[in-house]
Every structure is written in C-alpha cells, then in structure tokens.
Amino acid sequence: MAKKPSIPKGTRDFSPAEVAKRNYIIQTIKKHFETYGFQPIETPSFENSETLMGKYGDEGDRLIFKILNSGDFISKVDDVTYSSKDSASLTPKISEKALRYDLTVPFARYVVMHQNEIDFPFKRYQIQPVWRADRPQKGRFREFYQCDADVVGANSLLQEVEFVQLYDAVFTDLGLKGAIIKINNRKILSGIAEVIGAKDLLVDFTVALDKLDKIGEEKVKTEMMEKGISEDAIAKAQPLFDMRGTASEQLEKLKTILADSEVGMLGISELEEIISTVDMVGLQSASLQLDVTLARGLNYYTGAIFEVAAPEGVKMGSIGGGGRYDDLTGIFGLKDVSGVGISFGLDRIYLVLEELNLFPDSLDSSLDVLCLNFGKKEGMAALKLVFGLRKHGLRADLYPTDTKVQKQFKYADKRGVPYVILLGEQELTNDKFVAKNMKTGDQKDYPLDSLEEFAEKVKSDF
Amino acid sequence: MAKKPSIPKGTRDFSPAEVAKRNYIIQTIKKHFETYGFQPIETPSFENSETLMGKYGDEGDRLIFKILNSGDFISKVDDVTYSSKDSASLTPKISEKALRYDLTVPFARYVVMHQNEIDFPFKRYQIQPVWRADRPQKGRFREFYQCDADVVGANSLLQEVEFVQLYDAVFTDLGLKGAIIKINNRKILSGIAEVIGAKDLLVDFTVALDKLDKIGEEKVKTEMMEKGISEDAIAKAQPLFDMRGTASEQLEKLKTILADSEVGMLGISELEEIISTVDMVGLQSASLQLDVTLARGLNYYTGAIFEVAAPEGVKMGSIGGGGRYDDLTGIFGLKDVSGVGISFGLDRIYLVLEELNLFPDSLDSSLDVLCLNFGKKEGMAALKLVFGLRKHGLRADLYPTDTKVQKQFKYADKRGVPYVILLGEQELTNDKFVAKNMKTGDQKDYPLDSLEEFAEKVKSDF
Numbered sequence: 001m002a003k004k005p006s007i008p009k010g011t012r013d014f015s016p017a018e019v020a021k022r023n024y025i026i027q028t029i030k031k032h033f034e035t036y037g038f039q040p041i042e043t044p045s046f047e048n049s050e051t052l053m054g055k056y057g058d059e060g061d062r063l064i065f066k067i068l069n070s071g072d073f074i075s076k077v078d079d080v081t082y083s084s085k086d087s088a089s090l091t092p093k094i095s096e097k098a099l100r101y102d103l104t105v106p107f108a109r110y111v112v113m114h115q116n117e118i119d120f121p122f123k124r125y126q127i128q129p130v131w132r133a134d135r136p137q138k139g140r141f142r143e144f145y146q147c148d149a150d151v152v153g154a155n156s157l158l159q160e161v162e163f164v165q166l167y168d169a170v171f172t173d174l175g176l177k178g179a180i181i182k183i184n185n186r187k188i189l190s191g192i193a194e195v196i197g198a199k200d201l202l203v204d205f206t207v208a209l210d211k212l213d214k215i216g217e218e219k220v221k222t223e224m225m226e227k228g229i230s231e232d233a234i235a236k237a238q239p240l241f242d243m244r245g246t247a248s249e250q251l252e253k254l255k256t257i258l259a260d261s262e263v264g265m266l267g268i269s270e271l272e273e274i275i276s277t278v279d280m281v282g283l284q285s286a287s288l289q290l291d292v293t294l295a296r297g298l299n300y301y302t303g304a305i306f307e308v309a310a311p312e313g314v315k316m317g318s319i320g321g322g323g324r325y326d327d328l329t330g331i332f333g334l335k336d337v338s339g340v341g342i343s344f345g346l347d348r349i350y351l352v353l354e355e356l357n358l359f360p361d362s363l364d365s366s367l368d369v370l371c372l373n374f375g376k377k378e379g380m381a382a383l384k385l386v387f388g389l390r391k392h393g394l395r396a397d398l399y400p401t402d403t404k405v406q407k408q409f410k411y412a413d414k415r416g417v418p419y420v421i422l423l424g425e426q427e428l429t430n431d432k433f434v435a436k437n438m439k440t441g442d443q444k445d446y447p448l449d450s451l452e453e454f455a456e457k458v459k460s461d462f
Numbered sequence: 463m464a465k466k467p468s469i470p471k472g473t474r475d476f477s478p479a480e481v482a483k484r485n486y487i488i489q490t491i492k493k494h495f496e497t498y499g500f501q502p503i504e505t506p507s508f509e510n511s512e513t514l515m516g517k518y519g520d521e522g523d524r525l526i527f528k529i530l531n532s533g534d535f536i537s538k539v540d541d542v543t544y545s546s547k548d549s550a551s552l553t554p555k556i557s558e559k560a561l562r563y564d565l566t567v568p569f570a571r572y573v574v575m576h577q578n579e580i581d582f583p584f585k586r587y588q589i590q591p592v593w594r595a596d597r598p599q600k601g602r603f604r605e606f607y608q609c610d611a612d613v614v615g616a617n618s619l620l621q622e623v624e625f626v627q628l629y630d631a632v633f634t635d636l637g638l639k640g641a642i643i644k645i646n647n648r649k650i651l652s653g654i655a656e657v658i659g660a661k662d663l664l665v666d667f668t669v670a671l672d673k674l675d676k677i678g679e680e681k682v683k684t685e686m687m688e689k690g691i692s693e694d695a696i697a698k699a700q701p702l703f704d705m706r707g708t709a710s711e712q713l714e715k716l717k718t719i720l721a722d723s724e725v726g727m728l729g730i731s732e733l734e735e736i737i738s739t740v741d742m743v744g745l746q747s748a749s750l751q752l753d754v755t756l757a758r759g760l761n762y763y764t765g766a767i768f769e770v771a772a773p774e775g776v777k778m779g780s781i782g783g784g785g786r787y788d789d790l791t792g793i794f795g796l797k798d799v800s801g802v803g804i805s806f807g808l809d810r811i812y813l814v815l816e817e818l819n820l821f822p823d824s825l826d827s828s829l830d831v832l833c834l835n836f837g838k839k840e841g842m843a844a845l846k847l848v849f850g851l852r853k854h855g856l857r858a859d860l861y862p863t864d865t866k867v868q869k870q871f872k873y874a875d876k877r878g879v880p881y882v883i884l885l886g887e888q889e890l891t892n893d894k895f896v897a898k899n900m901k902t903g904d905q906k907d908y909p910l911d912s913l914e915e916f917a918e919k920v921k922s923d924f
Binding site: 004005006007008011012013014015016019020023032034035036037039040041042043044045046047048051062063065066067068070071072073074075082085086087090091094095096097099109110112113114117119121123124129131133143151154156158159161162165169277280281332333366367379380383384387390393394395396397398400401411414415 | 473556
C-alpha cells in the first residue's frame with residue numbers, strides 16, 4: 001500500500017503556529033523596511049544557470065540546485081560528452097536553469113535588466129526563499145528565507161547610518177533588546193594588508209585574528225606565522241591585538257598603525273563619520289561596536305561591513321549582516337553603481353525570540369470565536385451569526401457538525417479560542433446568544449442584533 | 463564582456479508597483495481566509511519525486527520540474543540504464559526531488575504526515591508559488607502563485623456554503639462586483655452517465671456539453687455521436703440542453719432526468735441544500751449559479767464543484783475553482799478523510815482588477831515623505847527629522863546627497879511622494895521645516911518639535 005510520505009532532508013513543513021511566528025518576524029521587518037523607504041521586488045525562483053554559476057566560488061557552484069531540462073533532454077547531449085560519463089561535463093548539457101542561491105545576485109541581475117525603469121537611488125527589499133544543497137545541520141536548511149534590503153546608486157555614508165538605525169528599529173520592535181551591531185570597513189583590512197606587507201595573506205591574517213577571543217593572542221600569532229606572515233609584519237600589527245576600549249579609542253590606535261596606508265586611512269574616516277552620525281541620532285536598544293577583526297566572507301564588499309550578534313547570553317551565530325559593495329552590477333555589465341545592503345537571518349532570529357520567550361501570546365490563537373453547533377435549525381442561525389462576526393473583522397467559525405458538545409469544547413480548547421458562543425434552542429427563542437470566556441469561564445448574554453458590541457469586546461481583549 | 467542578462471521563459475520579475483498590487487490581492491484573500499477560521503501552513507518548494515509523480519496524470523508528470531541530484535550524480539547510474547540513453551529511464555536515477563506542481567498534493571501529504579498533531583476538522587490555507595514546465599502563453603506562467611483554502615475532516619455541507627460566502631467576501635472586498643460563482647456536483651454528472659448508459663463516456667459527454675454556449679446544440683450532439691454516445695442516450699439527456707431558468711427550476715428538471723439514479727438524486731439534494739442555505743444567508747455582490755455543464759478537470763472531486771467567472775463583460779478564464787473530494791489523503795495511506803477546498807487565481811484576478819481599474823490609488827505611492835538634502839549640517843538635522851517621522855509610522859526618506867534641488871524634486875515626482883520636506887539653513891535657524899503638498903503645491907511650516915501633528919496630517923490624507 002501507500003508508503004509513508006516524507007519530505008526531502010533539509011526542508012521543513014511549517015505548522016500554523018510556526019507560520020504565525022515566522023510571519024510575525026517577517027511583518028515586523030517588512031514594516032520597517034517600508035518606513036525606511038525600501039520598495040519590494042520579487043524575482044523568479046529559478047534563474048538561467050549562467051546568471052548564477054561562477055558568482056559564489058567553486059563551493060557555491062557545487063551547492064546550487066540545478067533543474068533538469070524538460071522533455072527528451074538526453075537526446076541533446078552529444079556523443080562525446082555522453083560517453084565521458086562525467087557529471088561535471090554533462091550538467092550544462094542537461095540543465096539550463098538553477099534555483100537561486102541568494103537574493104543578491106538576482107538583485108544585481110534585476111538592476112541591470114531594468115536599469116531604464118528604475119529611479120536611482122533605488123532602495124529595494126526582497127523577502128523570498130533561497131536554496132542550497134548544503135549538508136543539513138542544526139539551524140542550517142536547504143530551503144530558507146532571506147530578508148534583504150539594499151540601496152544602489154547612492155554612495156553617501158548616510159546609507160550606512162540608516163542601515164544601523166534600521167537594524168535597531170527592527171530588533172527594538174521585536175523586543176530583542178541589546179543586539180550588538182558590529183561594524184568594520186574592508187578598506188581598513190586592505191590597509192592592514194598593505195602595512196604588514198602581505199596583501200596576498202590578508203585572508204589568512206583576518207581568519208587568524210578572528211579567533212582572538214577563542215584561542216588567545218599567542219595561538220593567533222602562531223597560526224599567522226604558520227601561514228607565512230612574517231614576525232616583522234605581526235609585530236607591526238601588535239596594536240590590533242590590544243584593540244579594547246571605545247570606538248574612538250580604537251580608531252586612534254588604528255590611525256597610528258595605518259598612517260602610511262591611504263586606503264586604510266580612508267576606511268578610518270568612513271567609520272568615524274558613520275559612528276559619529278549614529279551617535280548623534282542615537283539608537284533605541286541596540287549598540288554599535290567597532291570590531292576590526294570582522295571580515296565577512298563575501299568578496300564583493302569594498303567598504304563598511306556589518307554583522308549583528310544576539311544580545312549577550314544568547315548563544316547564536318550572527319542574526320544579520322551586510323555591507324557596502326562598489327561594483328556588484330559590474331558582473332552583468334553595468335559599471336560604477338555603488339550599493340550597500342543588509343540581511344536579516346529569519347531562522348536564527350526565530351530561535352532567539354523562542355529562547356528568550358519574546359513571541360507575543362496573541363500569536364497562539366488562530367481563531368477569536370468558535371460558535372458551537374446544536375443542530376440543523378440552530379446551526380442556520382449560528383451560520384448567520386458567524387457571518388456577521390466575520391464582517392466585523394473577527395476570526396470566527398461555526399463547528400461543522402452537531403456532534404457532542406464536549407467534543408466541540410475540546411476542539412475550541414485545542415485551537416486556543418478565547419470565546420465560545422452557545423446558540424441553542426432556548427437562546428434562539430429569546431433572540432440572544434451566550435458568549436463564554438474560555439479563560440475566566442464567565443458567561444454573558446448578548447442580543448442577536450448586537451454583534452458589534454460583542455465584536456468590540458473581543459477586540460478589546462487583544 | 464558580460465552578456466546581457468535574462469530570465470528563464472515563463473518566469474517574471476515583479477517591480478515594486480507590481481508587488482504592491484499583488485500583495486494587495488494576497489492580503490485581501492488572506493484576511494478573509496483568517497476571518498473564516500483558516501490557518502496558514504507552508505510546505506517545501508520541492509518534494510520527493512515519488513510524492514508528486516503519478517498524481518496528475520501523464521501530462522502532469524511531464525510538466526513537473528525535476529531537480530538534478532547533487533554531486534557526482536552520474537556515477538550512481540547503472541551501465542544498462544546509461545547505455546540505453548533514454549531520458550525517461552535516466553530521470554529517476556539522476557533526480558530524486560521535484561518542484562511542487564500544485565498545493566493540493568503537498569497538503570494531502572502534510573495531513574498524512576502530521577495527522578497526530580492536527581485537530582480535525584482542519585481548516586488550512588496556503589499561499590505559495592508552484593511550478594509547471596508548461597508552454598508559456600498569455601496569462602500562463604512557469605512559476606505562479608496558488609491561493610488555496612481547504613477543510614479536511616468535515617463532511618457537513620456547511621463547508622460548501624462557507625466557501626461560497628468566502629468567494630463573495632473576497633471579491634466584494636476587492637471591489638469586483640458581479641462575480642459569478644458556478645456550482646455543480648460530480649454526483650449529478652455520474653448520475654447522467656448512469657442514466658444515458660455510458661459511464662465510460664462521461665468525460666466525452668461533459669466535454670461536448672461544455673461547448674453548448676460556443677457551438678450550439680446541434681454541433682454538441684454531433685460531437686457526442688462521433689465519440690460513440692448513442693442517439694438514444696442523447697435523447698434521454700435532451701432536457702440538459704434546455705437548462706435555462708433559476709436553479710430550482712433546473713433542479714426540478716434534473717429530478718426528472720435522474721429519477722432512476724441514486725447517486726444523481728443525492729447530488730441534487732446536496733445542491734438543493736447548499737443553494738437554499740446560501741440563499742438564506744445571502745451574498746453581498748457575487749451570484750451563485752447552477753451550471754450542470756461544469757465538470758472541472760481534476761479526477762479527485764466527488765461532490766460539489768465550483769468555478770468562478772469574472773463579472774459579465776470581462777473576457778477572462780475562471781478566476782477561481784474548487785470542490786469536494788472524498789479521498790485525497792488516501793493516496794498517502796490515510797483513508798476516509800473528506801475534504802473540500804477552493805483556490806483563487808492570483809494572476810487572473812490581477813488582470814481583471816487592472817482591466818476594471820479597481821486597484822486603489824494609494825498603492826501607487828511607496829513613500830509618504832521625501833526630505834530634501836541641502837548639505838552636511840542640514841542633512842544631519844533632516845536625518846533626525848526623518849528618524850522621528852519613521853517612528854510615527856510614516857514611510858519617510860532623506861535624499862542621500864545634496865545634489866541639485868531640481869533633481870531631488872524629480873525623484874520625488876517619480877516615486878509619487880505626496881509630501882516633500884524642505885529643511886534648509888533658514889528653516890534650521892528658525893527650528894521649523896516646510897512641508898510641500900506635491901499634489902496641490904501648498905506649502906506649510908511646522909515647528910521641528912511637532913512631528914506628530916505633521917504625521918497625523920499625512921496619514922489623514924490616505
């Protein structure tokens with residue numbers, strides 16, 4: 001007989017309770033995206049393979065889900081390729097489309113394709129799923145949502161300031177107080193590479209430096225030397241190891257280290273402007289912290305970079321990140337369009353809110369009123385009643401059959417309904433209905449023609 | 463250099479203006495789904511191939527997008543299959559997952575997998591994209607949204623009544639007056655097949671009957687005879703050709719035709735109950751019309767079937783449809799769960815609203831206020847001002863650079879911003895700002911500390 005059904009590994013079904021919580025986060029993010037002037041776009045779930053391939057490195061190319069061509073796809077493969085029986089050579093012959101891997105490359109593609117319809121500066125947001133053929137593990141899925149906001153065509157540092165404010169606004173609204181917005185600048189990292197005379201070793205240098213908190217100064221230095229960074233270079237970078245204190249204290253130290261690097265000094269002045277402007281405007285609940293060890297993986301960043309950490313005490317990877325990129329659309333032929341953007345990590349924010357018990361109780365109930373069903377005649381009256389309540393904006397339902405009252409109450413309980421309505425023969429004769437508050441157990445009569453009064457009462461309880 | 467980018471045929475980018483309109487429809491549908499007690503679920507974009515294959519007929523199987531296995535997929539194909547070089551035999555060896563083709567089969571799979579967590583009757587809605595490798599044409603895409611609501615575990619006809627009310631509520635709210643909800647019952651079609659002695663020819667019979675409006679009675683009869691339906695059978699069905707009049711008049715005629723068919727008479731009594739109950743509760747702007755020629759393609763329907771036509775005068779295929787199915791979850795091993803559901807056709811509803819000019823004007827503006835940028839010092843004050851306006855819930859933006867005022871105004875125009883704020887040196891000195899109404903050209907001064915007053919003014923204009 002029918003096999004027990006399952007879903008592909010790394011994917012998820014979302015129950016009504018989970019969708020309600022996810023939508024609560026998404027709606028909050030969306031609301032602030034919009035008050036900050038961002039406009040939504042949507043792009044197709046799959047793109048032409050050539051749009052995606054080669055944009056995320058070899059590892060990324062491997063993790064992109066490819067879609068098999070339709071019809072008799074094999075007949076289009078030439079005999080030489082076919083006889084090689086080699087997956088890598090066959091793939092482009094039997095697959096022309098692929099599921100999007102992130103929202104950034106499709107956005108760049110969108111900007112280039114629609115450049116003549118777009119009014120720059122273009123502030124867009126996009127909240128859609130992406131797919132990666134990654135090994136699934138805790139908190140990592142093969143299908144997950146990204147929530148991105150970007151501005152292209154504006155190189156003013158005010159954009160960076162606004163993104164810091166935007167993070168603060170969203171996390172404050174979610175009740176997640178104490179989020180830490182870490183900031184750094186790629187130009188500073190470039191400056192450091194210049195100064196220590198090891199441009200090629202920048203990545204090794206930052207990867208090692210990134211571990212300072214975990215493994216301590218000595219081990220970081222050992223790792224740097226193993227990677228081929230000279231003792232002399234490490235000595236020059238010594239002040240980086242002592243990067244404590246306020247942002248301005250740290251920036252002063254950096255000015256000493258990077259005095260000879262033009263790009264480095266530019267990075268410092270950008271950071272100074274961003275940080276002082278944020279200070280001037282003020283944040284509500286988050287804090288902005290300079291972190292010179294912050295590097296972020298993606299190579300297209302060229303200016304400020306951001307990463308958001310959950311409030312202290314919550315163990316969780318970053319819950320957001322982003323930065324400035326000066327030439328993202330260049331890969332599709334449109335040069336000199338500077339952009340900056342940030343992303344919110346929906347799944348991780350969900351876990352943090354769950355851990356800190358920050359989801360509002362109101363999300364638990366998916367129905368405001370359940371009207372019990374006492375039979376054919378009463379049911380008809382109840383149907384009219386429920387129809388009226390819905391017109392007043394209540395989420396209302398009539399139990400579909402006149403089964404045992406106990407069973408109907410049990411259903412009301414399970415759905416977390418705050419009010420149950422009883423409309424039996426007696427009530428019908430008296431043109432009234434009884435509303436039972438399921439929390440307190442109180443019952444109250446209402447005339448059948450005073451639905452508005454009752455609807456207001458239910459709404460006022462929220 | 464970089465090739466001009468494109469997107470796969472049959473897919474679409476949605477601009478901010480289009481997303482706003484699509485979201486307006488989706489939010490309206492969602493609101494009513496929720497007041498009618500439906501709860502949202504979400505399922506993965508791709509399912510295991512075995513979940514989808516064989517559920518939509520041969521044609522459906524062909525149109526399902528298959529996902530190529532990751533890694534060295536070819537090495538797992540046995541030599542016999544590989545040497546056959548046959549697409550059909552190779553596909554299951556190199557692809558284990560597929561993009562969902564509709565929301566109904568994934569929903570059935572969900573119900574079976576989660577049957578122990580679900581409180582029946584389970585009213586769920588689901589608004590997600592589906593994918594079909596169909597030949598793209600006007601109004602038909604390879605990626606499109608379905609908006610479905612279903613109830614499973616309740617066989618009361620009240621469900622059918624509620625779905626008619628739900629269609630009416632949504633279309634009324636969208637301003638689409640005069641939608642025609644056509645109803646029929648599969649049992650009546652079965653009854654007809656019985657009576658004319660041609661159970662096997664039911665499909666041919668209904669396909670031909672369906673053309674009555676277009677090609678006329680004689681040609682329909684000719685087609686029926688060509689398909690092998692006897693003259694005698696056609697004569698018996700004669701009253702079907704004269705099915706004019708009110709629903710109850712039509713039902714009376716059907717009672718004569720179907721007197722000897724138990725299933726047919728059951729279908730009639732179901733329809734009578736649904737139609738009379740809808741009459742009793744009343745509809746707001748749609749009408750319910752019996753259409754005995756309505757058949758609907760999907761084989762899993764067993765009771766009432768629905769199809770919604772746009773108001774008269776609008777040329778458009780059906781904008782919604784659905785029906786009762788008695789054993790959908792049976793394909794995954796859960797027997798005897800009756801369900802009924804409807805779907806809204808987002809893309810077609812969009813086209814109808816566009817044609818009738820029914821989208822609200824408020825959707826045209828994505829920004830309430832644009833604050834012009836007059837330089838460093840003024841920009842800082844403007845940043846604070848904009849921050850304050852956003853906290854009051856306005857969608858507000860500061861132009862990122864102090865470029866020419868004319869250019870900034872042009873940008874405001876293009877984004878359809880109703881208010882532009884001027885905060886220059888003089889205003890700053892006087893602790894005030896100037897708000898210009900872009901429609902009327904009126905300008906008004908506000909003190910910098912009376913943001914709330916201004917925010918209320920802007921909101922009251924909506």
